[in-house]
Amino acid sequence: MMLVVAGLTATGLYFAQRNATSTLQQDLLRDFQADLAALHKVEELRYAALAERCRALVAKPRIHAALEDNALDLLYPSARDELRDIMQDRANPQPDQISGVPHASFYRFLDHAGKVLPPPNPAEVGVLSTDEEAQLALKELPQTAQVGYLRRGAGAAEATIDEIIALPITSTETGEVIAALVIGFKPLEVAPKGGVEDMVSGIWLNGWLHLPGLSESVRAAVDQEMNRFLAANEVERSSRMYIDGDLYLSFFKKLNSGSAYPAVYEVAVHPLRIALTRQHRLRWQILGAGAVLLLIGFIASHLIAKRLSAPVAKLAVDSEENRARRKRVEAALASKHEELQRSTRFSADASHQLKTPVTVLRAGIEELLGRENLEPAMYDELSALHHQTYRLTGVIDDLLLLSRMDAGRLKIEFGSVDLSQVVEEWLDDLNALPDPLGLDVKTHVPAGLSISGERRYASLILQNLLENARKYNRSGGRIHVAGREENGSVYLTVGNSGPAIPPEMQPYIFERFSRGANGEKIAGHGIGLNLARELARLHGGELNLVSSNNEWTEFEVRFRPAEQSTANSRRPA
Amino acid sequence: MNVRSLFVFLCVLGAHAPIARAQASVEGRVELPKTTSAPVVAKRYEVVTYGGVLSTSPPLAVVYLEGSFPKPASLPTKQVAQKDLMFVPALLPIQVGTKVEFPNQEKDTYHNIFSYSPAKRFDLGRYRPDEKPVPFQIFDVAGLVTLRCDIHEHMRGLILVLATPHFAVTDDSGHFKLTGLPAGHYTLKAWIDSRTTREHPIDLKSGSTAHVDFP
Numbered sequence: 155m156m157l158v159v160a161g162l163t164a165t166g167l168y169f170a171q172r173n174a175t176s177t178l179q180q181d182l183l184r185d186f187q188a189d190l191a192a193l194h195k196v197e198e199l200r201y202a203a204l205a206e207r208c209r210a211l212v213a214k215p216r217i218h219a220a221l222e223d224n225a226l227d228l229l230y231p232s233a234r235d236e237l238r239d240i241m242q243d244r245a246n247p248q249p250d251q252i253s254g255v256p257h258a259s260f261y262r263f264l265d266h267a268g269k270v271l272p273p274p275n276p277a278e279v280g281v282l283s284t285d286e287e288a289q290l291a292l293k294e295l296p297q298t299a300q301v302g303y304l305r306r307g308a309g310a311a312e313a314t315i316d317e318i319i320a321l322p323i324t325s326t327e328t329g330e331v332i333a334a335l336v337i338g339f340k341p342l343e344v345a346p347k348g349g350v351e352d353m354v355s356g357i358w359l360n361g362w363l364h365l366p367g368l369s370e371s372v373r374a375a376v377d378q379e380m381n382r383f384l385a386a387n388e389v390e391r392s393s394r395m396y397i398d399g400d401l402y403l404s405f406f407k408k409l410n411s412g413s414a415y416p417a418v419y420e421v422a423v424h425p426l427r428i429a430l431t432r433q434h435r436l437r438w439q440i441l442g443a444g445a446v447l448l449l450i451g452f453i454a455s456h457l458i459a460k461r462l463s464a465p466v467a468k469l470a471v472d473s474e475e476n477r478a479r480r481k482r483v484e485a486a487l488a489s490k491h492e493e494l495q496r497s498t499r500f501s502a503d504a505s506h507q508l509k510t511p512v513t514v515l516r517a518g519i520e521e522l523l524g525r526e527n528l529e530p531a532m533y534d535e536l537s538a539l540h541h542q543t544y545r546l547t548g549v550i551d552d553l554l555l556l557s558r559m560d561a562g563r564l565k566i567e568f569g570s571v572d573l574s575q576v577v578e579e580w581l582d583d584l585n586a587l588p589d590p591l592g593l594d595v596k597t598h599v600p601a602g603l604s605i606s607g608e609r610r611y612a613s614l615i616l617q618n619l620l621e622n623a624r625k626y627n628r629s630g631g632r633i634h635v636a637g638r639e640e641n642g643s644v645y646l647t648v649g650n651s652g653p654a655i656p657p658e659m660q661p662y663i664f665e666r667f668s669r670g671a672n673g674e675k676i677a678g679h680g681i682g683l684n685l686a687r688e689l690a691r692l693h694g695g696e697l698n699l700v701s702s703n704n705e706w707t708e709f710e711v712r713f714r715p716a717e718q719s720t721a722n723s724r725r726p727a
Numbered sequence: 728m729n730v731r732s733l734f735v736f737l738c739v740l741g742a743h744a745p746i747a748r749a750q751a752s753v754e755g756r757v758e759l760p761k762t763t764s765a766p767v768v769a770k771r772y773e774v775v776t777y778g779g780v781l782s783t784s785p786p787l788a789v790v791y792l793e794g795s796f797p798k799p800a801s802l803p804t805k806q807v808a809q810k811d812l813m814f815v816p817a818l819l820p821i822q823v824g825t826k827v828e829f830p831n832q833e834k835d836t837y838h839n840i841f842s843y844s845p846a847k848r849f850d851l852g853r854y855r856p857d858e859k860p861v862p863f864q865i866f867d868v869a870g871l872v873t874l875r876c877d878i879h880e881h882m883r884g885l886i887l888v889l890a891t892p893h894f895a896v897t898d899d900s901g902h903f904k905l906t907g908l909p910a911g912h913y914t915l916k917a918w919i920d921s922r923t924t925r926e927h928p929i930d931l932k933s934g935s936t937a938h939v940d941f942p
Contacts, residue, residue: 215880216841223873225843326880 160448167444171437178433186403186424187392189353194407204319204339205299211236212323212335221333222325229263230273233335237261240337241280257339259316263323264334268292271333280338282306290338292414295331296322302415303359304338315357315364317341318415355422357409365421372397376423379404383419401426494560508550516543552681555614556666559688566692570716571609573637573646574599580613580620581635591629599637605644605713607693612713615697616646618686619709623650626707644715647700649708660699686711751931754904755939757897757917759786772817774883781873781885782920788941789820789887789918790903791894793926794911798824799892804863807874807884808832809840814874814884820894820918821866821886828863831856839877846870846888853878871921887918901941917941 211217216232219225240258260280263271270287273279282290289304300320307313316338323333341357356365358380363373375397383391383406390407405422519540523533558564577599584595605612623633631651638645655663664687667680683697690697695712702708760782775784802825808815810832821827831838833856840862841850846869851862866872866888874884897903910933916926925941 213880215875215877216843218880219841219843219873219875223843224845225848228843228848 159451163444163448163451167441170444171440174436174440175433178429178436182424182426182429183403186353186405186422190355190405190422193355201301201319204337205321207240208299208319208321208335208337211240212321217323217335218326221323226271227274229271230275230279233261233263234278237337258337259339261335261337262287262290264290264292264295264320264336266295266332268294268334270336290318290320290336292320292334294414295334296320296414297331298322300413300415301410302413303341303357303409303418305359305362305364313362313364315341315359320414353422353424355405355420358406358419358421360416363421365423368423372402372423372425375402376404376421380406380419380421401430506554509547509554512543512546512550516540516547519543549681552685556681556685556688559692564692566608566611568606569608570604571607571612573603573605573612573644573713574601576609576613576616577635577637577646580616584620584624591624591627591631593624593627593631593633595633595635597635599635599646600639603637603639603644604716605693606716607713611689612693615686615689615693615711616648618682619648619711622682622709623648623652626650626652628652639715642715643695644713645710646713647708647710649706651705652707654704655699655702655707660702663699664697750906751908751910751933752904752906752936753792753908753915753929753931753939754902754936755941757788757790757901757903757919757925757941759788759897759899759901760919773813774817774885780920780922781871781883783818783885785899786919787818787899788897788901788903789818789889789894790897790905790941791820791889791891791916791918792905792908792929793891793914793916796892796909802826804828806830806861807886809838809876809882812836812879812882814882817883818885818887818896820889820896822892822894823869823888823890824865824867825888826863826865827886828861830861831858837878838882840874840884841877842872842874844870844872847872847886850877885921915939 211233214232214236217229217236220227220229220232237258241261258280260282262273262279262282265271269291276282286304286306292300299322302318302320304316304318305313306316317340318336318338320334320336322331323335324330325332354365354367356363356368358364363376363380365373365376368376375395379391379393379395388406389411390405392403392405395402395404403424403426405420405424407420409418409420519536522528523536523540528536555564577597581595581597620633620635627633627650632649633651634647634649636647636649664683666684687697690711690713694714697709697711700708700710772783772785772787774781799822802822805819805821805825805827806829807819807827808830812833815832819827829838829840829851831854835856837853837855839851839853842848847864847866849864851864854862866886869888869890872886872888874882874886876882893905893908895903895905908931910931912928912930914926915929916924918924919941927939927941929937929939931937
């Protein structure tokens, strides 16, 4: 993986630097040409400004007057005034304005034959040698402005080039060109801007290249290229030269096409060595940067991967632990479930297996009781046994019910149950039973107080509570059954005046097979309250011991009230 | 003062000045160069050049009697005004020694009248309209003086400085008349443009009017 990434990166870098190389070369060429174009633009502007300025000069009435009114002696003095601001002040040279009019270094007038009119005081108009002055002359006066270049100075080393512009002076009287004004000024020397700072440019004039600071070999190559350019008779030429293994860009352009002065050419040379060195450096920089990036990438990815994998590893360990724990829990659950199932099954089986013998037993006892020759003592004994079978059946029924509840098979079919009716029915039953204690039963259940539940089981809850209240009462005691609706719930309280349940027993009274301290004396099997509470909970309510003191023990069942619609529909008319 | 009134003025001047002498006259017509320009209604004359030759447009000629005449004690001052960027009159013949004023009659334009002519070089410098004293020059050498303005390069004016007091400007059809001339043998000359001056020998007799036509 690492090798693939490294390989891809290296390939990418190789193409990047190759691309950079070619882009750089193109950029250099473009920069070179753009710089030249900018230079030419500046020159054009300068030339245009100069020509405009000079045209205004040659239209000056005094110059015309001197030429036309035969006052040549006044020509230079007049021009001195007019050209004062264009001439470079020798004592105090001013820098040229690039876009403005440059300062002239000399000027001369040409007469009608194109010969130089000698100035009376050369110091005022720029001193020129005889040879230089002769170069200004033209065979005939030009009709338009002419651009030329003047080589000044004798030796090749000191020689400089002045740009000259010859402007025709047209007589306002004859409309003919009667003279010309030749102005010379230093050629524009603008440091090229942009990336081509090592470009040099010069002038080729009369077989002589004015380009100081050029090595001999380059000069020879440029001369050769120049001759090729001249032979091809092109307007401009751009070429590449290899000199001593170095690449040079060169550019040639004729500067004064159609001029009456000798042709001059601009020669620009741009050695690419520096640029190539820079490019070389750039290549190494790219490679170096790539390598560093790659290294950093490796390290970073390694670190990140490590950081990312840590939680995964932890997760793996955790999940292993979890699985073990879950397995344990599942096993425990399964065993619990099995246990529950087994106990439930046992309970159910036991109930079923018990019910049949009890029925057989009762039938046998009833048959014995039906015999005529039965002694009274025997009859009483058998009656007691018969009664016990009923108790046994009740216990078995309760156990069956509980086991069904434990198995989750008991489903309450919710409907509206009129609690007052249920209470009435049970009180009727209660009155039918023998009442050895002479209990005083009072009810206070509002008519139509309905709960949500199944009548059969709601009735069973009440039955258990009432039986408890009766069983644990004292002689001549009271039972009070009351119902009320409060805070969105229906409460039914069953109170009796039996002895108090000791506080230490109170938490256990709802447990299965738990009985009161004096329970031994009282009939019952200890699952009544547990059953009632389970049923109350199945109804979405609760059964609680509200209070138990010496005088009064009270249980309270909370039910959900009947839903209004069903309550209304099922309420008897 | 327009050219016609000047002309009339000059004629009257010529007629009355040498009043004490025996008088002769000469009249005739100068054949003026043909002009293609439309007749000038406003009678404004300007100096034009054609082939390097200065003349007025429409063409006018100056006819003068060449000879040796006694110098007058005083000469009237003449004027060449600048108005609407033109010299008025465009062509002024004067006798040598005449003082000529150059009033600027523009509304708010400066002028700088100068001349590089061999007959008279001068430069009045810049001056405002109604400059006081009015810039002037005295013309001591005979010859043609070209007036220019350094500010308005197209402006041209001509002053023809003559050694004679007897001269007249023709009307635009070329007719002229010189009166009050001394009797004798003279040369009558007609200046037509800066390069063309025609001449004609003439014998003037007292009390008679000679007739000379310049072809």
